[in-house]
Amino acid sequence: MGKIVINKSNLFHNLDIISKKANGKDKVAVVLKDNAYGHGLLEIATLANEFGIKKAVVQTLDEAIKIEKLFEQILILAEEEIHTYSHTFHIAVNNIEQLKKLPKNTNVHLKIDTGMHRNGIAKNQLKEAIHGICRQNLNFTGLFTHHRASDILSTEFYWQRSNFSQIKQEVKEICEQLFLPLPKFHSANSSALFRIKNFDEDFARVGIATYGYLDTDTIFKNPELKPVMSLWAKKIATRVLEKGQRVGYGGVYEAPKNMITSTYDVGYGDGFLRLDGKHKYLTPKGYEILGKVSMDNLSINSEDEEVCIFDDVSKLADIHNTIRYEILATLNPNIKKEVI
Template sequence: MAKILLNKKNLFHNLNLILKQTKSKEKVAIVLKDNAYGHGLLEIAKLAKEFGIKKAVVRTCEEARKINNYFDYILILADTNLSTYSHTFHIAVNSLEQIKQLPKNTQVHLKVDSGMHRNGINKDKLKEAIHGLYKQNLKFTGLFTHYRCADELATDFYWQRSNFRQIKEEVKNICEQLSIPLPKFHSANSSALFRINNFDEDFARVGIASYGYLETDNIFNNPDLKPVMSLWGQKIATREIKKGQRVGYGGGYIAKKDMTISTYDVGYGDGFFRLNEKHKYITPKGYEILGRVSMDNLSVNCNDENICIFNDARQLAKIHDTITYEITTKLNPTIKKEIIQ
């Protein structure tokens, strides 16, 4: 049976590197949205709690409910069905219209558009938004933004940081006028956190770095992160093929000699992207995936009972012209997961 192994030692190694930046576990919010980037929502939540992380970020209320017992503070980024609440839940708000839809006493983080122009309230609508929260008896617990170029060598990052600093000052003035407590301010994702010297915000939302990757330009002095996930397949069948025989759909692989090959129970139906004869991929142990990956299995030039398909998503991301996020999040959430020390 296919399985995902989660390396606890590597996860804790990454979190310790993150702590060197934040200086406190209280300032780390681990991002667990989309099944913890494919690593397993509950599995990573349990490990994060064991490490001492008390804040988490998820996509939906359903995700938040599943991990409610593991964290003191959960930010929900993108859910429109908000019928169930907990004192630990904080709802991200992206528009003035959304403020009117929330029941009173809901804890709210306003997202402000500091220059990415994707989600968030416009800067010139901040006063209206905060007054709206006040009138609706909503609790203003956070204000945040997201960077469009934290992973690239560009001035955009510093421009947005400057915008957010100005926004924070405006928000402080509005809160003082209304005599309400200041919200928690946060803007840094993984890439931004490792570009900021003397981190001074209330917390960072750390996702991909927790899992061992950092999608930034090579010029940056990135930390030595270690991938947490490895994907394993179990042998289905073995056969001997002759030189010149073809393997799989389209006969894309042609044997250069007599050889032993086996099929394993991992395919694109499991979320492992479809390889074909145009892209040569070598497993960590040095085996080659032969020809096209099928929906439920793939062929490899070996006879091992179990093989590691990948333990570092970067090579596959390069082959598929994508990012490590997509390689890990696309894996079927039903794949069995095991935690190794």
């Protein structure tokens, strides 16, 4: 199964860049959903707390409970019902019907659809939703949206920003009429944060940038972030592969000469997306993964006791024709973590 190594220095480097761009640590909510993008929920939450981050975003109530003591505010994105209460928890509300399922005094962040057309209430439902919050005796603590094109060169980003700005003004007017305190407004994800020249929202929800990547078009001046995770494998066995012998399923790799090879304890069963031997992949030290990756192991032209499989997933994302999020988030959450 190998191990995941978390580089604390790189994480703090990224959080420092993010905090300065957002105008303070209190303006940053670190996104920890899906096992902190494969990095380990408790490991990253603990380090973020040590750095001084006070807000977090998770997917489920179970995730929130595990890190409750580490943050002052935790936004839960996908929980329609809540069986426990905490002043720390804030529930994302995607539709008006969801309001009826929440117990009194629950903190809610209304999600508004500004153009992504995935989740969130429509603009014309805004008044109804806020009145529903009052009727259900809920606490209106936040209003947010999500950008569909903050990472690409497109006017859609500014179109959604304009929509959200208009909605914020409407919310302020409704709250004034109902004598409600203003909620916290937030829309910026990682790419949006670094596209906004003068960040002026209550906080940013920063996911992929925390972990050292930013999938924004290269035309933008992106910060120099550092990948936080590296994946390591431990040697199982070593052999001499003779010239002409083929290794692994299908025998797609044939030894061009007598060579030393070893198998290591990482495979696609651990969430390391399967390499099929059609694309050459070299580890950071220059070793080659030979042939097809098996469920629980892979072969490398090395006899080192441990091998770093990757310390940057960009090349793997290119090989698999996917985004770096997927390479990271797919890793098995049971892989042991080590913080250095």
